[in-house]
Amino acid sequence: MPLPPPLPRNFYERDPRAVARELLGKILLRRMGRKIVAGRIVEVEAYMGKNDPAAHAFAGMTNRNSVLFGPAGHAYVYFTYGMHHCMNITCEGTDRAGSLLLRALEPVAGFREMGEARKLPWDKEDANPAKLRLLASGPGRLCQALRIDRQHDNGKDVTARDSDLQVVDALKEVPTLEKYKVVTATRIGITKAAEMKLRYLLAGNPYVSVKA
DNA sequence: TTATAGATTGCCT
DNA sequence: GGCAATCTATAAT
Numbered sequence: 448m449p450l451p452p453p454l455p456r457n458f459y460e461r462d463p464r465a466v467a468r469e470l471l472g473k474i475l476l477r478r479m480g481r482k483i484v485a486g487r488i489v490e491v492e493a494y495m496g497k498n499d500p501a502a503h504a505f506a507g508m509t510n511r512n513s514v515l516f517g518p519a520g521h522a523y524v525y526f527t528y529g530m531h532h533c534m535n536i537t538c539e540g541t542d543r544a545g546s547l548l549l550r551a552l553e554p555v556a557g558f559r560e561m562g563e564a565r566k567l568p569w570d571k572e573d574a575n576p577a578k579l580r581l582l583a584s585g586p587g588r589l590c591q592a593l594r595i596d597r598q599h600d601n602g603k604d605v606t607a608r609d610s611d612l613q614v615v616d617a618l619k620e621v622p623t624l625e626k627y628k629v630v631t632a633t634r635i636g637i638t639k640a641a642e643m644k645l646r647y648l649l650a651g652n653p654y655v656s657v658k659a
Numbered sequence: 660t661t662a663t664a665g666a667t668t669g670c671c672t
Numbered sequence: 673g674g675c676a677a678t679c680t681a682t683a684a685t
Contacts, residue, residue, distance in 0.1 A: 492677070501677075511670060529667030531678050548677055587678050636677050662684075672673090 450476070450483075453613040456606045459519035463493040463538040463545040467647040468629050470536075470614070475552060477593040478611040484560045484593055486552025486583050487617070489627075490648040490655045492634045494535070496544030500639035504544035515544040520606040524590070524597045531587035532596045536605060536614070550635070550646070552583035552592070553654035561592040576653045585656045627652050632659040 454473065459466055470488055477484040494502040496515065503512040503525065514523040515537055523535040523546055535546040554561055561582045562569030583589040590596065595612065605613045627649035634646045635657055648655045 494677075503677080506671085509671075525677085526669065527676050528678050529669075529676085533677060535677085550677090585678070634677070638676095660685080662682100664680105664682090666678105666680090668676100670674105670676090 451615045453606050453608060453610070453615055454520075456518070456520040459536060459538050459606075460540060461538065463495060463547055464645065464647075466538050467491050467493045467547055467645075470547060471629055471647060471649055472617055472627075474555065474615050474617060475549065475589075475593070476613050476615055477557075477595070479557070479560055479594065482557055482560050484557030485555050486561075486589065486593075487555055487654075488549060488551075488614075489553050489652045490551035490646070492548040492550055493645040493647065494546050494548060495645070496539070496546070498543075499545075499643075501634065501637040501641070501643075502544070502546070504546075505639075508544075512544075514602045515546055517541060517602075520604060522595075522600050522603045522605055522612060524595060524601040526597050528587075532590040533586040534590055534595050534600070548586060549589060550586050551648075551654055551656045552589045553652065554579055554582050554592075558582070564594050565592050580654055584654050630659050632657075 473488050474485050496502055496504045504515045508516050519537050521537045526532055535548050538545040559569045583592040603612050630650045631644040632646045
């Protein structure tokens with residue numbers, strides 16, 4: 448079964464707030480050897496680069512955040528709280544350093560692989576949203592489920608067909624999202640610019656990490 | 660069901 | 673030295 452092509456770079460070369468709305472419902476795809484692990488993106492946060500006090504890019508370029516200052520459509524993966532990785536996709540051009548933090552996935556393929564990566568053994572007979580939610584609902588969880596870390600994945604081009612980490616359009620065989628509306632809410636876990644509503648999520652989707 | 664504390668390390672001042 | 677774009681277990685209600 449052929450996979451759809453990754454979204455093109457110009458999809459990301461826009462204001463992060465505009466990209467955020469359209470990224471919801473798209474599929475984050477991970478190749479793990481011969482296996483495909485995939486999840487539907489149901490929650491993201493926009494970071495407005497150099498103009499956004501909550502963004503890593505706000506204080507200027509450092510070794511840690513340099514990917515943010517590069518071209519759009521690349522993975523910015525960082526390590527935080529001494530134990531978690533988080534993944535962003537860079538937006539805009541090389542001048543503004545905007546990005547989108549991926550906060551939650553609805554698993555669509557590779558449940559067993561996600562469970563193993565999360566050390567939550569997957570039992571097919573016991574499949575229910577409450578259990579599935581533990582796989583990739585949250586920025587640290589989704590990186591763990593897809594085995595995404597800074598060492599291997601920071602800077603990867605998610606628009607390249609041969610990439611083991613890419614974003615593709617919704618898969619035909621997956622039920623549609625028409626019943627979910629995009630809503631905005633405040634971002635999670637930040638102290639600066641905490642009032643800005645730059646979190647975008649699918650209202651009512653059970654895989655969102657924090658309800659609006 | 661909600662609230663709180665502790666884990667644990669790399670980055671930047 | 674301080675703290676972080678988080679998660680989990682445990683306690684309290």
